[in-house]
Amino acid sequence: MKHLRTVDDVMTHAVITVNRGTPFKDVVKTMRQWRISALPVMSDEGRVVGVISEADLLLKAQGDESRAVSAGQLMTVPAVTVTRNAGIASAARLMARGHLKRLPVVDDDGSLVGVVSRGDLLKIYLRPDKDIAQELRELILTRLMPAGSAIVYVHVSDGIVHLNGTIPDPSLSDVLVRIAHTVPGVVNVTARFDAEAPA
Incomplete structure (x- = not known):
């Protein structure tokens, strides 16, 4: 689709x-x-x-x-x-x-x-979960995250996006949630991120 x-x-x-x-x-x-x-x-x-x-x-x-x-x-x-x-x-x-x-x-x-x-x-809202997940991964990888700056996992079930992983700045979680909400077909978004340990 x-x-x-x-x-x-x-x-x-x-x-x-x-x-x-x-x-x-x-x-x-x-x-x-x-x-x-x-x-x-x-x-x-x-x-x-x-x-x-x-x-x-x-x-x-x-x-x-x-x-x-x-x-x-x-x-x-x-x-x-x-x-x-x-x-x-x-x-x-x-x-x-x-x-x-x-x-x-x-x-x-x-x-x-x-x-x-x-x-x-x-x-x-009939979009397949895999299409939503693919679009969101592309958004995150190509537009938002410099290589190696974060690890973000995307899982979609019945239109609900679940984000988790490790991010360098806790405020980035809110940004990622807002972006996920812009993807057509998303019903809701949950996020659980760990802060990246300082080097």
Whole structure:
């Protein structure tokens, strides 16, 4: 499994959309057919102008939007979108803040390139433990530790990273823990290091 870091790594590329003029019943049919809870609403120029969700449709069903009969009249605006190169963590925060289940993904020019769901963002936690361990070892060996300055062992079990070994400075333990937390798929980190004996 490749390193999963950005929205582009986990998003769904095939996107079902509607336009402003799509009738209410067609929106419902589309959601049911594709088993999705929200649809991007597109302009004639191919830009996302809003999102219509099951919640928007329920407002209509309750009579709160009695004159709204099309996607353009029911959609939520402005559309909350995320760029394809956004980090997975930032997309997750955006979803959590807005209580959103899905986000349209746009390119640098604003054109729709995919959609990302909560389930997509959770894919990072399916990374094999050996992939997480390998990435972390590479980070430690190639970027952080001068040769011979420390001995760091990395073990990963069910996404939990266990670090141990010998380090020259106890404060380095906190640095290593913070770095381990940046690796996609890491659930938690434990560290038990011995201080290097003075020469």
